[in-house]
Amino acid sequence: QVQLQESGPGLVKPSETLSLTCAVSGGSITSYFWSWVRQPPGKGLEWIGYMYYTGSTNYNPSLKSRVTISVDTSKNQFSLKLSSVTAADTAVYFCARTSGDGYILGGTYFDYWGQGTLVTVSS
């Protein structure tokens, strides 16, 4: 059974960089694509982007200039960095495995999710 666990600071100051890690267990990170999704308090879900263990990435155009998703295959984990954060970036951040039928690069649905971690942007 694949399990994902997010970790990182729960409080980040405005203009600084948000950094989170997702540890994957029960399966190799070198299979499948892996995504980050966020949810502001009381609001809907927003896809941030995905990565493949080769380093291939794809980001939400609205966040692309500030986002970096990277992988550490030796630790079977991947990470999110979001720069120049503001209060609008306050959200629960989820990591998720992205799967598909093999025809679409990056996959088309999220079949395993982490429990989520709340990150608050405040001074």
Place this chain on the structure above:
Amino acid sequence: QSALTQPASVSGSPGQSITISCTGTSSDVGGYNYVSWYQQHPGKAPKLMIYEVSNRPSGVSNRFSGSKSGNTASLTISGLQAEDEADYYCSSYTSSSNLVFGTGTKVTVL
């Protein structure tokens, strides 16, 4: 990319059937058979209920079914149960090679 449009809320009595719509454009919902649906209980992670329009993952009740017509996808919950009370989100692949979620629907069991 704009979020897909869902009704804010849908309600039904136990045993009834309800349908949640998810409206996009020909660049997302209408253009691909890559619509998925997620159930989210308060404080929990989303759970995949339907993928590729109408496929159910192993372990998901057959009371949940998905379909699509044109630019609108639908999730139907039959035999509504108290445990189905949750938020539901659709998602679609887009022509820009991105993924977009719907606005979300709160399902209330009366």
